[in-house]
Amino acid sequence: MRQEEVKTLGRQRQLSFLSMGLLLTCLLAGPAEAGKKGQGEKQNRPEPKLSLTVTPAFGFAPLEVQLVATLNGVDPNDLNFCHAAVTWTRVDPGSSPEKQTRITEAPRCVHEADQISVNTTFSKSFELASPGSYLYRASVSGKDGKEIFSTYVTVKVLRVP
Numbered sequence: 001m002r003q004e005e006v007k008t009l010g011r012q013r014q015l016s017f018l019s020m021g022l023l024l025t026c027l028l029a030g031p032a033e034a035g036k037k038g039q040g041e042k043q044n045r046p047e048p049k050l051s052l053t054v055t056p057a058f059g060f061a062p063l064e065v066q067l068v069a070t071l072n073g074v075d076p077n078d079l080n081f082c083h084a085a086v087t088w089t090r091v092d093p094g095s096s097p098e099k100q101t102r103i104t105e106a107p108r109c110v111h112e113a114d115q116i117s118v119n120t121t122f123s124k125s126f127e128l129a130s131p132g133s134y135l136y137r138a139s140v141s142g143k144d145g146k147e148i149f150s151t152y153v154t155v156k157v158l159r160v161p
Contacts, residue, residue, distance in 0.1 A: 046073040048081075052138050052150035061157050062129045069138035069150055071120040079116055080142040083107045086122045087139045091152075093132020106141075131159040 052069045067088065074081050085106035092101070103124070109117075128134060134155045139147045 048073040048148050050138060050140055050148045050150040052136065052153050054136060054153045054155055057154070058156040058158065060160050061131050062127055063155070063157050064125060064127045065155050067124050067126070067136055067138065067153075069122040069140070071122075071140055071148070074118060074120065076118050076120075077116050078118055079113075080144050080146075081118045081140070082116045082143075083109045084119065084143075085141040087141070088124050089137045089139070090126070091135040093130065093134060093157075128155065128157045131157045133157075 049072045050069055051072070052067060055066050055068075056063070069086065071081070071084075085104060087102055087104040090101045091099070122138065122140070134157065135152045136155065137152045138150045141147045
């Protein structure tokens, strides 16, 4: 009888060690797999980006420039960006970025809820009369209040010789 008890106890220990090993493997693999899953979802849905171009980037005063902001990574049926607000920011020559001029265009949706219209290109013209380097930046705001900013672009207005 004693030998039977020892065999049973040995089997129970083996099963306990196997169970603990299996549990430990699941615990360690779980977060790693969850991290991979999150990365896959992030890669499938790119972060929206806003790029800004200016034409011409330099010239003699008075200079009329055309700014074009392009929104990428947004679903054409995303209600959050339907008729999104765009803000044009300008820093004049000799000013610091704290002294900037902002112009916001915020159209409202006046259509049926199923007629989503996501504009991905925004444009604005400016006439620059004084020589110097101007900085421009654009931002687009969704209905949830999240803003997407472009990088600054520089426009150099030269003095007439």
